[in-house]
Amino acid sequence: MADDKEAAEAFVSEVHKRISNAFDVFDHEFNHTVDVREIGTIIRSLGCFPTEAELHDIIAEVEEEEPTGYIRFEKFLPTMTKVLMEHKFRPIPDDLLLQAFEVLDQQKRGYLEPEELSKYLMQEGETFTQEEMEEMLSAALDPDKNVIFYKDFVGMMTIDDTQ
Template sequence: MVQSSFESDLQKKIVNAFEIFDQDGTRTVDIREIGTIMRSLGCCLSEADLQDILVELEDEDSPGYVNLETFLPMMTKFLLDQRFHPASSNKLLQAFQMFDADKKGYLTQAELTHFLTQDGECFTQDEMEEMLSAAVDPQSGHINYKEYVSHLVSENL
């Protein structure tokens, strides 16, 4: 099967992301880094999805590690199939608007923290702090979610 230029470039991108975490140059990484690598490649996956993937990827001969030869074809397929593709800007905006019952156009830090740490797949304290550091308008102290979504989408281009 002939590999397209796009697929070849995609695989180079995957290898480069993987190699950042391959400190010893052994073509293996600690299994705990796989979620970070996948997210750096634009995948938006749940912890449950990640755990299912890790079961498939973990090296049987070296538990706790994933080798590039196993990771590369799976990750290539995920990206080509647009599996775990990020939500559109409209979907993100709708999600924020659901939290904004008063239709103010913004959320307070307390409101957003409450919504994202109470139900469903909750943010950790570190994840919440990281999000707030990027989302909060320094002048008002609020999250103007239209601006934040615009910022998120422009970062993914």
């Protein structure tokens, strides 16, 4: 039984370390706070992908009574620990992501034009901003052919979920 407790404590300790490391990247003042606008990036860097509504719920949970524009580590840690321990906001499996791209690629070419992808992502569902679109295209676009080979892009986007 002691081994189980030690293993659980070691696991929680490792989760806390991961959260702390991700948070520290954005703690530019080294005062255990980050800009509230960085919370989504921090959460995604930990392998969690909440919707915008879910992200707003998390922020509401960790924000001060009187919002300051900053999130304190002490408030972020317990909430994020619970999220990671419960395996919430897991990424979409790569095969489903690939299927989504294949639906958009009606001619079955194996790629999408940047304009096509921009149209879908900026006009449908939870829309991307122009800045988010440009950032994604900078990673997704094949520099020689100026198209998105989505099988390669899905491979880049998915993470090894065996942690």
